Structure formats: structure tokens, C-alpha cells
Amino acid sequence: MPHIKLEEGVPGILGPMLFSxxxxxxxxxLANALMQSDEGLSRGERELIGTYVSSLNDxxxxxxxxxxxxxxxxEDDDWSFVKNVKSNYAETTLSEKMKxxxxxxxxxQRGGKNVTTEQIETARKNGADDRDIHDTVLIAAAFCMFNRxxxxxxxxxxxxxxxxxNRAKKVIANGYSATISNGTY
Amino acid sequence: MPHIKLEEGVPGILGPMLFSxxxxxxxxxLANALMQSDEGLSRGERELIGTYVSSLNDxxxxxxxxxxxxxxxxEDDDWSFVKNVKSNYAETTLSEKMKxxxxxxxxxQRGGKNVTTEQIETARKNGADDRDIHDTVLIAAAFCMFNRxxxxxxxxxxxxxxxxxNRAKKVIANGYSATISNGTY
Numbered sequence: 001m002p003h004i005k006l007e008e009g010v011p012g013i014l015g016p017m018l019f020s021x022x023x024x025x026x027x028x029x030l031a032n033a034l035m036q037s038d039e040g041l042s043r044g045e046r047e048l049i050g051t052y053v054s055s056l057n058d059x060x061x062x063x064x065x066x067x068x069x070x071x072x073x074x075e076d077d078d079w080s081f082v083k084n085v086k087s088n089y090a091e092t093t094l095s096e097k098m099k100x101x102x103x104x105x106x107x108x109q110r111g112g113k114n115v116t117t118e119q120i121e122t123a124r125k126n127g128a129d130d131r132d133i134h135d136t137v138l139i140a141a142a143f144c145m146f147n148r149x150x151x152x153x154x155x156x157x158x159x160x161x162x163x164x165x166n167r168a169k170k171v172i173a174n175g176y177s178a179t180i181s182n183g184t185y
Numbered sequence: 186m187p188h189i190k191l192e193e194g195v196p197g198i199l200g201p202m203l204f205s206x207x208x209x210x211x212x213x214x215l216a217n218a219l220m221q222s223d224e225g226l227s228r229g230e231r232e233l234i235g236t237y238v239s240s241l242n243d244x245x246x247x248x249x250x251x252x253x254x255x256x257x258x259x260e261d262d263d264w265s266f267v268k269n270v271k272s273n274y275a276e277t278t279l280s281e282k283m284k285x286x287x288x289x290x291x292x293x294q295r296g297g298k299n300v301t302t303e304q305i306e307t308a309r310k311n312g313a314d315d316r317d318i319h320d321t322v323l324i325a326a327a328f329c330m331f332n333r334x335x336x337x338x339x340x341x342x343x344x345x346x347x348x349x350x351n352r353a354k355k356v357i358a359n360g361y362s363a364t365i366s367n368g369t370y
Contacts, residue, residue: 003305003312003322004315020319022222026214033208055295065322104337111242112336120188130189134205137188141333148326151297153288 003083003154012061013150013158020085027146031176034139043172044073045098048085049105055086056109059147061157066143068161068168079161101136108140144159188339197246197342198335203241216361219324220233225316228357229258230283233270234290235347240271241294244332246342251328253346253353264346282311284323 006015017024024081026117035046047070055061067082076082084092100123107114115137123133200207222232232255239247244284252267259321261267269277274287284307292299300322308318 002304003300004318016319016323021325023215023323025288026211028210029295030208033211037207058298083342092229100370108333108337112242112333112338113340114186115337115339116186130204134201137337138201138205138334139339141330143226144333145326145330148297148329149323151324152293152300152322153297154300 002150002184003153004157006153006155009154011053011163012065012155015147015155016149016153020111025177028177029182030142031146034142036175037135039136041101042073042131044070045101046135046139047073048082048094048098049059049102049136051082052089053105053140053143054147056106057147057151059151061150062143062147064157064161064164065167067120068164069171070163070183072168072172095126097123097128097132098113100126101128101132104133104136108137109144112137123132187340187341188337189208191340195217195252196348197340198331201338201342202335210362213362215327216277216331217326219320221360222320225314226286226320227257227258230286231285231320231324232258233267233279234287236273236329237274237287238294238325238328239332241291241343242329242336244333244336246330246335246340247328249346250352253349256357257353257357262338280311282308282317285311286313286317287323289318290325293311294329297326302342302357312328331338332364 002015004019007018019025028033036043037046047066051063051070052068054066063086065088067079071079071082073075074081081092085094085102089099094102100119104115104119104123107116107119120133128136168180187200189204192203195203202212220232220235221228226234231352232251236255239251247314248271254263256264256267259266266277267315270279274284279287280335280365285304289300289304289308292301292304305318313321
């Protein structure tokens, strides 16, 4: 049961966002600016970083919805690729650049000061530029917020994968900013 | 030295925000909506929660600037009260309500799932309502983002307290949203 009174049947982060629309607005704008950008990292890569950090934070709702969005972008129909990235990205077919960025994201998840100069150098050697590194750090940091918002209020989450598949389609079509304001959760 | 190329002499979070204005915009709107609200918790109490979480995350820039803002609101001229809140809030003259909310904020800092039903019940017994609990969780979660953004990119921070005092006055007068766009950092 959630720690505060939230509308029933509204899953995950959408419950608190409906409770507090004046803070949900900027949070969705941030998600949109950060995740629905085509500059540098692809949308699928951005969602992979968010999914990985959400799995490190053990946030079921976030890792499942963002995993579903990543899978949709990456044509990973049975979710097996995203599952492998979460459990052991080093052994996947991801680019060396993405592997080094996920390593940085993992450090950010434990705390910003864990990011080392060596990790940054490795990422650059693998083709990452300032924008890629910036966006990786901010995506990882932002998911440390979203995950804590979802679990710190003990929100509920559906288990039916089709609910996440359907919501993923809506996010991909309309962006994050639109998903609360028009009630299409 | 920061992990990416940031404008010199721009301290803390303001460097990455200048680097990436399209994500800074929503982040400042969120800070404004969350910290410059008079509904329920006072602005000084909101800043205390942000300062406390920043100290748990060992983020020098954030705990110093938000500590300076909290001190300005709470007429804590020599910063001794905020310092005591950071080191041992239970022994301060803070209200029992604020102490129980800081306890919740501390749990969120370690991860959302650490918030217990007992902590929520204690907060309610001490006068906290759904809005107070929601805002405490979201402030704590948001500072877990801001702190990681600042330290994950290894930004630099000035040590002169007057720089923080002066910036605190500007934030109190103009809000967070205005401090980047008009260049008054």
C-alpha cells in the first residue's frame, strides 16, 4: 500500500505525479529533454542507461517500463537483450562505448564521487564525447531521483508485461510530457 | 578538474547547467516548484531537507549553497543551526514533525525502499500530512539527482562562504529558474 493516498489503479510514478501535477510537469519535461533526444546517444541507448540504473536501484516499475521502451527502440521483442544488459552488460553485443558509459552510470548510481578519471578516459577512447558523458551522468542521476520517488512512496506496479508494452508505445509516440496531462497512462 | 569541458569560474551545478541549457531548464523549474513553495513545509524547512540529504551524499557544493539558503530563511546568521542539523538533527530544537521528516529523507537517500511504515506513522503522529510526506520524499529524491550531477562530473566549488551567502540572496529573491537564464550565478 502506498505511504500516501494515491488514485487507485494508477501505476508506479504516475500515482505521485497525479497527486502533485506542479512538480510532475518539470519532471516530465526533464525526462523528455533527456530521453527523447537524438543528439549523440540514441533514444534506445538512453533508455538502456535508465533501465540499468533502475535495476541497480531495484526499482521494479522503472526498470520494467524503461526496459520495455528500450526493447521497443532496439527491436528486442522478447526483452532478452535488455535482460542480459541488466544482468551482465559486459557479455552482450553492446558497443565498447556503451559498455564504458554503463560503467560510469553504475558509479553514479552508488554516488557521484565514484566516477573515476580512468572510467572517463576509457569512455573517450571508445568514442564518447563530452555530450555523451554529460548525458550518461545526468540520466543516471535522474533515475536515482525517479526510482526513489517511486519506491520512497511505496507505489504499486502491475506485473502484466502487456501493460508496460502498451505504455512504452505511448511514450515513444507522444513523449513523457504528454502522458500525464492527457491522462493516457 | 571537471570530467568534461565546463566554463571556468562557474561553480558547482551551474557549470553543467550552462553546458546543457535544455536539461537545465526543467531542472530549475523542478527546484522552483519543490523548494519555493509555501504549501505545507516552509521554504526554510524544504532547504533544510535538501541540505541534510546533500550532506549525507557528501556533496560540498550542494550542502553549502542550500545550507546558506536555509540559514538565510531561518535567520541562522553564523550557520551553526544548519551545521547542527546536519551532524545530529535529533538533538536540535527542530519540531518533532521535522525530525520525523528528516528521518524519512535519510531513508530515501539510501534508497526508496528503506522508508518504513513506522517512519510514516511517526511523521503523521507528529502532524505531517500527505503533502508533507510527498514533498519530503521528492526533495530527498531530487537532491540525490542534483548531488550526483554535481559530483559525477567532478565540478569545482568555491570555499569562500560569502560566495554562497550572496548566491543564497539571489535564489531567495529570484528563484532557481532565473539564476541561469539571466546569468546571475
